[in-house]
Amino acid sequence: MAPATPSTHSAISLNINGEKRTLSVDHRTTLLDALRERLDMTGTKKGCDQGQCGACTVLLDGRRAVSCLQLAVAAEGREITTIEGMASGDQLHPVQQAFLDLDGYQCGYCTPGQICSAIAVIEEHAAGWPSAVTDDVRPEAAPPPLSADEIRERMSGNLCRCGAYVSIVEAVARGAAETQAMTSADLPQTEEAAA
Numbered sequence: 001m002a003p004a005t006p007s008t009h010s011a012i013s014l015n016i017n018g019e020k021r022t023l024s025v026d027h028r029t030t031l032l033d034a035l036r037e038r039l040d041m042t043g044t045k046k047g048c049d050q051g052q053c054g055a056c057t058v059l060l061d062g063r064r065a066v067s068c069l070q071l072a073v074a075a076e077g078r079e080i081t082t083i084e085g086m087a088s089g090d091q092l093h094p095v096q097q098a099f100l101d102l103d104g105y106q107c108g109y110c111t112p113g114q115i116c117s118a119i120a121v122i123e124e125h126a127a128g129w130p131s132a133v134t135d136d137v138r139p140e141a142a143p144p145p146l147s148a149d150e151i152r153e154r155m156s157g158n159l160c161r162c163g164a165y166v167s168i169v170e171a172v173a174r175g176a177a178e179t180q181a182m183t184s185a186d187l188p189q190t191e192e193a194a195a
């Protein structure tokens with residue numbers, strides 16, 4: 001008797017923006033394709049599909065990740081936050097509002113990934129994480145100001161084919177200042193924080 005052929009599909013349950021979504025996927029399906037093609041969540045964009053442009057950035061357990069390099073089956077049990085989960089009702093996240101107010105985009109295709117990255121960058125910076133352009137990386141050193149150079153370096157994984165970088169840097173700086181000025185109670189809760 002021939003050995004049973006192993007199944008190439010599995011039923012998985014993904015926690016996306018605080019909501020459980022159950023679906024059956026081919027084991028090779030990326031999180032990006034599961035979001036866009038299976039769950040109709042097209043806010044997350046596909047650019048290069050090989051981890052180089054950042055258009056597909058989402059948050060996994062609060063940390064940024066390129067969803068084109070993440071298998072959907074490996075995202076089970078993680079808190080996934082997409083651009084659709086950043087606002088709280090009609091209240092945009094301060095970073096979203098800053099991108100709107102300062103025209104941090106042209107065509108807008110890279111924008112969801114830029115905003116997801118920016119929100120994580122602000123949290124990484126607030127937690128004292130250094131970057132490649134931080135002068136003093138000793139643990140006892142004060143965190144560097146989130147200067148334009150720091151923003152450019154920390155956002156360097158997110159490409160913008162329209163070249164809207166000047167406005168993007170301004171929007172991230174404004175978003176960081178607004179986020180800092182608001183108490184955590186005032187901030188729209190990303191779903192993993194609200195869970």
Ligand code: FES
Nearest residue numbers: 047048049054068
């Ligand atoms: S589409 Fe994922 S990094 Fe470009």
Ligand code: FES
Nearest residue numbers: 106108160161162
């Ligand atoms: S706004 Fe068009 S790719 Fe960035």
